Amino acid sequence: MPIHRLPDNPSLERLRKQAKTLLQYAKAGVPEARALVAEFHPRSPETPKLADAQLVTARMYGFATWRELKDHLGTVERYTRSPHRVAPSEEPAEEFLRLACLTYGSDHPGRTGEADLLLARHPHLATANVFTMAATGSADALAAALAEDPGRAGAQGGPYGWEPLLYLTYARLQTPGGYVAAARLLLDHGADPGAGFLWDGLVSPFTALTGAFGGGEGDQPPHPEGPALARLLLEAGADPNDDQTLYNRGLGGSFSDDTAHLELLLEFGLGRGDGGSWRARLGPALQPPRQLLREELATAALRGGPKRTRLLLAHGAEVNGLGDHPAYGGRTPYELALLHGHTEVAELLAAAGATAALDEMEAFVAACMRGDAAAVAAFGRERAAQALADAPELINRAAEQRKPAAVRLLAALGFDVDHLHHSTPLHAAAWNDDVETARTLIELGADPAIKDTRHGATPLGWAEYGGKRHTAAYLRSSGRQPGNEEI
Template identity: 80%
Template sequence: MPIHRLPDNPSIERLRKQAKTLLRYVRAGVPEALGLVTEFHPRAPETLKLSDAQLVTARMYGFASWPRLKEHIATVERYSRSPHRVAPREELPEEFLRLACLTYGTDYPGRTGEADLLLARHPWLPTANVFTMAATGAADALADALVENPGLARAQGGPFEWEPLLYLAYARLDTPGSYLPAARLLLKHGADPNAGFLWDGLTSPFTVLTGAFGGGEGHQPPHPQGPALARLLLEAGADPNDSQTLYNLGLGGSCSDDTAHLQLLMEFGLGLGDGGPWHARLGPTLQSPRQLLRDELATAALRGCPRRARLLLAHGAEVNGLGGHPAYGGRTPYELALLNGHTEVAETLAAAGASAVLDEMEAFTAACMRADPDAVAGFGPEPLARALARSPELISSAAEQRKPAAVRLLAGLGFDVNHLHRSTPLHAAAWNDDIETARTLIELGADPTIKDPAYDSTPLGWAEHGGKQRVADYLRSLGRE
């Protein structure tokens, strides 16, 4: 049996209950429970005890023993932070820092601008403490403070209980600061270039490097001196196998075909080594450096990024390696490229030795997504009828993938341009700030007044919330017309 994924923000009490439940099921003769014992207990006794059930529970999550699992959970608790849950603070320096930094949960447009207003009203804030000095890049004041007390470079404090280097990397202020000199000072006085936290207990660390690069599901902006800051951190020893950076600029972000961050990380050893201090702390819950490369190639195939695919293959990524995230569906990169209509990526992977066999419905989907009307027509009416019945969300996938030609083809085949599941195709175009797809959908009859079921918001609401100005302006113009 495969190793199971440990739940996010794990609780030792929940795992104890899980072990007790396993023991009860084993004693009741439940086949699935007996199978777990056979698979994961190295020397299963005739009569199982609670300690045996705890050992099986630990091993099924990839840990050698129950004490190792407990140690891991203690590590998660030690590094867990929830910056997005921190309430407004009465103390001005604390409130300034709360507003000035990305939190990956409350990063609404204009939020950091509120911190800029506080700076304008209270010019003493940059030198209030070592954390505001770092967030504003007040290098001269920071130099004086560190001469007096070098230990401040690794102190934890402020609203998020972060080290100064984290406030520096996650700050997003309009007022330019001397961030590189400030970062050099902190590193010189002992700041950890691999400092980070576990966001809400999730075991993919948000490191200083993550903050420098930005990105993510909210398309958070990079640090104003991001590339230079990232290089400085890497030169100081930051591990390049930074899983959250890769997610934020890949599967979990806008995933453009830009390769600058990958080239920089590869220069310092992405895909190599032991994964650094965070891998030592979190063990089997973090992907290996090689698996990170597999995931990156799968992401390039899923999202249609040919430059990334070529770079990753040249760097040694396995052409048929499987990505570990559920979004890849257990597909090879080549299958992902074909099924999502990314012809250039598919050709690149085929040239590198990839191959795939698609069944009829998969081949039909691939033809639709690459907007090939002749190939679609060649399948006849039966696959189309099945696709309309079983996969009405295909048109949403085309919109999410920024494929207006595929959207037009699918609409002509009878797919509903207003198909609503989690959202409509127009919501997807709005969130992507993809004006070409948005215009295509409107021309085909998309209704811009439909609200999604989760947030009760129109596509314009999504665009405004995400700061997607081009599509927001376009959708507002429809109302004026």
């Protein structure tokens, strides 16, 4: 049986209850429980005890012993931070830092702008302490502070309990600062280039590199000196196998085929080595470096990145390697590229020796997604009717993948351009800042007044919230927009 991944923010009490339940079922002879004991216990005792059930539970999650699992949970607790849950402070320096940095949970538009206003009213906040010096890139003041006490470079504090290097790389202020010089000072005085935290208990570390690169499900902006900061951190020893950075700039948020971050990480050893200090701390909870290349190739195939595909194949990514994330559905990269209509990526993978196994319905979906009307017609009306009944959200997927030709073809087959699958196809086009797909949907009769089921916002609300100015301008000018909503 495969190793399971621990749940997010794992609880020792919940794992104890899981072990007790396993013991109860194994003693009762439940086949699934007995199979788990046989698979994961080195001796598979006939009459298991609680210690045996705990050992099996630990090994299910990739830990050699129950003690190792408990130690892991202690590590998670030690490094967990929840910046998005920190309440406002009446202390000016604390409140400034709270507003100045990305939190990956409360990053609404204008939030960091409030920090700029606070700093403009109270300029002394820039040098109030080592953390504000880092967040503002006040290199001269930081040099003096570190000369007085070098230990401040690795101190934890401020509203988020972070090291100064994290406040520096997660800050998003408009006022230019000497960030690279400030970061070099911190590193020269002993700051950890791999500094990071576990966001709300998630085991993928949000590192200083993650902060420098930005991105993610909220399309958070990169640091204004992101590339230079990232190179400095990598040169100082930050591990390039940075799972959260890869997610934020790949599978999470809007997608572009930009490869600059990948080129830099590959230059410093992405896909190689032992995973660095965070994998040493978290062990099997983090993916090994080689698996990260598989995930990246799967992402390039899923989301349509020919530049990324070429780069990853050139650096030894396994053409038929499987990504672990549920979004890949256990598919090979080639299958993902075919099913999402990414013809150029599919051709690159096929040329590299990729294989795929699609059934007839999947082949029909692939033809729809690449906008191949002739191939779709060859399947006949019955197949189209079955797809419409079984997968009405296919038109949403086409919009998410920036495929206006596929949207037009699916609409002609009877798919609803306003299909509400949490959100409509027009919401997807708005979030992607994809004017061409948005225009296609409007021309096909899409209703821009429909609100999504999670936030109660229209497509224009999504565009304005995410700063997608091109689509926002188009939707305002389309003459069919009911008004502005906020997410």
